[in-house]
Amino acid sequence: MNAVVSEEAGAGGGAAAAAAAAVTLEELRKKMADFARERDWEQYHSPRNLLLALVGEVGELSEIFQWKGEVPKGLPGWEERETEHLGEELADVLLYLVRLSDMCGVDLGKAALRKIDLNARKYPAGPGCRPSKKGAHCSDDTGDRRDDCGDVVAVVRADEIKEEHAS
Numbered sequence: 285m286n287a288v289v290s291e292e293a294g295a296g297g298g299a300a301a302a303a304a305a306a307v308t309l310e311e312l313r314k315k316m317a318d319f320a321r322e323r324d325w326e327q328y329h330s331p332r333n334l335l336l337a338l339v340g341e342v343g344e345l346s347e348i349f350q351w352k353g354e355v356p357k358g359l360p361g362w363e364e365r366e367t368e369h370l371g372e373e374l375a376d377v378l379l380y381l382v383r384l385s386d387m388c389g390v391d392l393g394k395a396a397l398r399k400i401d402l403n404a405r406k407y408p409a410g411p412g413c414r415p416s417k418k419g420a421h422c423s424d425d426t427g428d429r430r431d432d433c434g435d436v437v438a439v440v441r442a443d444e445i446k447e448e449h450a451s
């Protein structure tokens with residue numbers, strides 16, 4: 285996103301900040317749908333095109349961290365323009381993800397809640413759970429079988445787990 289866009293967004297910062305505090309995925313979905321329709325860009329927003337655009341934005345996001353070495357949480361020492369740029373690239377990734385989900389007929393919020401639920405069942409919290417390069421090693425109640433290193437060797441089908449967020 286270029287500097288002009290950033291400055292224009294900054295001019296309306298108060299209203300934008302107030303709106304952002306309560307933003308929902310549904311609002312973003314509608315705004316992206318309006319954005320595409322008003323420009324007659326719906327023809328370009330195919331799932332494949334959106335996926336490629338999303339990956340491109342992930343690349344732009346990665347460039348911000350490229351060659352920096354490990355970056356502490358909170359990004360201490362970063363200049364304001366750097367964190368603003370980071371926000372723009374994160375937003376691009378989110379917006380394309382929201383639009384891609386919409387064009388695929390996937391309710392992203394619902395899917396995310398369901399996945400969090402699946403994650404919690406796969407990696408239950410507790411004393412037996414410790415972080416590792418592979419995520420977390422711990423016994424689970426999903427029925428997944430793990431080897432001695434904690435790697436899953438047989439996965440229980442996600443659709444076998446009762447959905448609690450179904451409408």
Ligand SMILES: Nc1ccn([C@H]2C[C@H](O)[C@@H](COP(=O)(O)OP(=O)(O)OP(=O)(O)O)O2)c(=O)n1
Nearest residue numbers: 285286319320325328341344375376377379380
């Ligand atoms: N066909 C398009 C093109 C853009 N956008 C929207 C979604 C993204 O939020 C943003 C991406 O715009 P750019 O392709 O101009 O990418 P950047 O903003 O990252 O600019 P640049 O690549 O010049 O840094 O605009 C869109 O919905 N559909």
